[in-house]
Amino acid sequence: MTASVKMTARNLDFYYGDFKALQDISLDVVENQVTALIGPSGCGKSTFLRCLNRMNDLIPTSRVVGDVLLDNRNIYDPSEDVVSIRRRVGMVFQKPNPFPKTIFENVAYGLRINGSRDKGFIAETVERSLKQAALWDEVKDRLDATALGLSGGQQQRLCIARALAVQPEVVLMDEPASALDPIATQKIEELIHLLKKSYTIVIVTHNMQQAARVSDVTAFFYMGKLVEVDSTETLFTRPQNQQTEDYITGRFG
Amino acid sequence: MESHFHRELDKLKMTLIQMAALSERAMVTACQAFFARDVDLAEEVIQNDREINLLEVEIDKQSLKLLALDQPMARDLRFIVAGLRIAVDLERVADQAVNISQRVRFLGSRPPLPRDPVMEQLSEASLDMLKLAISAFVNQDANQAMDVCTMDDKVDELNVMVLKNLIDYMMNEVPAVERSVQTIIVARCMERTADHATNIAESVTFIVRGLNIKHHSST
Numbered sequence: 001m002t003a004s005v006k007m008t009a010r011n012l013d014f015y016y017g018d019f020k021a022l023q024d025i026s027l028d029v030v031e032n033q034v035t036a037l038i039g040p041s042g043c044g045k046s047t048f049l050r051c052l053n054r055m056n057d058l059i060p061t062s063r064v065v066g067d068v069l070l071d072n073r074n075i076y077d078p079s080e081d082v083v084s085i086r087r088r089v090g091m092v093f094q095k096p097n098p099f100p101k102t103i104f105e106n107v108a109y110g111l112r113i114n115g116s117r118d119k120g121f122i123a124e125t126v127e128r129s130l131k132q133a134a135l136w137d138e139v140k141d142r143l144d145a146t147a148l149g150l151s152g153g154q155q156q157r158l159c160i161a162r163a164l165a166v167q168p169e170v171v172l173m174d175e176p177a178s179a180l181d182p183i184a185t186q187k188i189e190e191l192i193h194l195l196k197k198s199y200t201i202v203i204v205t206h207n208m209q210q211a212a213r214v215s216d217v218t219a220f221f222y223m224g225k226l227v228e229v230d231s232t233e234t235l236f237t238r239p240q241n242q243q244t245e246d247y248i249t250g251r252f253g
Numbered sequence: 254m255e256s257h258f259h260r261e262l263d264k265l266k267m268t269l270i271q272m273a274a275l276s277e278r279a280m281v282t283a284c285q286a287f288f289a290r291d292v293d294l295a296e297e298v299i300q301n302d303r304e305i306n307l308l309e310v311e312i313d314k315q316s317l318k319l320l321a322l323d324q325p326m327a328r329d330l331r332f333i334v335a336g337l338r339i340a341v342d343l344e345r346v347a348d349q350a351v352n353i354s355q356r357v358r359f360l361g362s363r364p365p366l367p368r369d370p371v372m373e374q375l376s377e378a379s380l381d382m383l384k385l386a387i388s389a390f391v392n393q394d395a396n397q398a399m400d401v402c403t404m405d406d407k408v409d410e411l412n413v414m415v416l417k418n419l420i421d422y423m424m425n426e427v428p429a430v431e432r433s434v435q436t437i438i439v440a441r442c443m444e445r446t447a448d449h450a451t452n453i454a455e456s457v458t459f460i461v462r463g464l465n466i467k468h469h470s471s472t
C-alpha cells in the first residue's frame with residue numbers, strides 16, 4: 001500500500017480581521033493515516049483544523065490566503081460546494097455536543113439533512129456508525145432514549161458516530177478526549193486506531209502522549225507557524241528543531 | 254522553568270557521573286596495582302566493586318521510575334535509555350578492574366615477568382579512551398565521543414602485540430606459562446575496557462545527535 005496524499009495545505013495564511021493567526025502553512029495529510037497537531041495554547045491548531053473543512057467561513061471578517069486541496073482540488077475554489085466539503089470532511093469537537101434528541105436521531109441527523117428518506121438505509125447506517133464508534137453494544141437496547149442521558153465518554157463516541165454516518169473521507173477531531181476520564185479516553189484512542197483503516201484523521205491534542213500513541217505523523221505549531229512535521233516516532237524521539245525539542249520535553253518558556 | 258521531572262533527571266545524571274567516576278577510578282587503580290605488583294591496592298579495587306554494583310541498581314531504579322511516571326520525550330528519553338546502557342558498560346568496566354585485580358593477587362606472589370613497554374602503552378591507551386568517553390558523557394560532547402571511537406583500532410593492535418610478545422616468551426620459558434597466561438588475561442581486560450569506552454561514546458552520540466552509530470547503522 002503506497003501512501004497517498006488526501007489533503008494538502010499550500011502556503012496557507014489565515015486572518016481574524018487584521019490578526020494573522022496562521023502563517024504560510026504547508027502540510028500534507030496522508031490518506032488512512034492519523035495526523036496529530038500539537039503546540040501551545042493559541043498557536044493556531046484549531047484554526048488550522050477548521051480551515052480543512054471551511055468551518056472558519058462562519059466567522060465574519062476571517063480571511064484565507066493560499067490553498068487547501070482535497071484530492072488535489074482546492075476546497076476554497078468558488079465553484080466548490082461548502083456543504084459537500086463538510087460532508088466529506090467531518091468534524092468532532094472537544095466537548096461532546098449531542099442534540100437533545102434520541103440516540104438514534106442524533107446519528108441519523110446528518111443523513112436526514114442530506115435528504116435521505118429510506119428508513120431501512122437510515123437504520124442500517126445508524127447501526128453501522130454506532131458499531132464503528134464502538135458504542136453499539138452499550139446503546140443498542142435504548143436507541144430511543146435521549147442522548148443527553150449518556151455518559152461524557154459515550155456522548156463523545158455518539159458524536160463520532162454522528163460524524164461517521166454521512167460517510168466522510170476525512171475526520172477532524174479537536175481535542176476529542178480532553179473532557180474524558182482515562183478509560184473513556186482509551187476507548188477513543190482505540191477507536192482512532194480502528195477508524196484510520198477507513199478514514200483519514202486529523203486530530204488536535206494537548207496530550208503529547210496521546211499524540212504519540214494514536215498518530216502516524218505529528219505536526220508542531222507555534223505562534224501560527226508550522227515549525228516541524230515528521231513521522232510521530234521521529235518527532236518524539238529526535239526532533240530536528242530546538243523549539244520542538246523544548247516544547248515536547250516540557251522546557252518551554 | 255525547572256520542573257520536578259528535570260530535577261529528577263539531573264539527579265539521575267549525577268548518579269551516572271558518580272558511577273562513572275568510581276568505575277574509572279577502579280580501572281586506573283587496577284592498572285596501577287598491576288604495574289606496581291601491589292596486592293593491597295588490588296584488594297581495594299575488589300572491595301570497592303560492591304558500591305559500583307549498587308549504583309547500577311540505583312540507576313535502573315531511577316530510570317524506570319522516570320520512564321513510567323513522566324513519559325519523557327526526545328532528548329530526555331534518549332538520555333534515559335542511553336543512560337541505562339552506559340550504566341551496564343560502566344559496571345562491566347568495573348568488572349574488568351576486578352578481574353585484573355584478581356590476576357594481580359596471583360602475579361604478586363610470583364617473580365615478575367620482564368617489563369613489556371607495549372603493555373604500558375595498552376593500559377594508557379585504554380584508560381585514555383575510558384576517560385575521554387566519560388568526559389564526553391559529562392559534557393554531553395559528541396565530538397569527544399567521536400574521537401573515542403577512532404582510538405579503538407590502536408588498542409586492538411596493542412593487545413595483539415602484547416599477545417604475540419607473551420606467546421613468544423612462553424615458548425622459551427616454560428615455568429612462566431601460567432604467569433604469562435594471567436598477563437594475557439590482564440591485557441584482554443584492558444582491551445575490553447576500551448570496547449566499553451567505545452560503547453559509552455556511541456551512547457553519548459545517540460543522546461546528543463539522536464543517531465545510532467552502533468554497527469554503522471545510520472538511524
Ligand SMILES: Nc1ncnc2c1ncn2[C@@H]1O[C@H](COP(=O)(O)OP(=O)(O)OP(=O)(O)O)[C@@H](O)[C@H]1O
Nearest residue numbers: 016019021039040041042043044045046047048059
Ligand atoms: N474567532 C476568533 N476571532 C479572533 N481571534 C481568534 C478567534 N479564534 C481564535 N482566535 C485567535 O487565533 C489564535 C489561534 O487560536 P486557536 O484557537 O486556533 O489556537 P489553538 O492552538 O487551538 O489553542 P488551544 O490549544 O488553546 O485550543 C489565538 O491567538 C486566538 O486568540
Ligand SMILES: [Mg+2]
Nearest residue numbers: 045046047204
Ligand atoms: Mg484549540
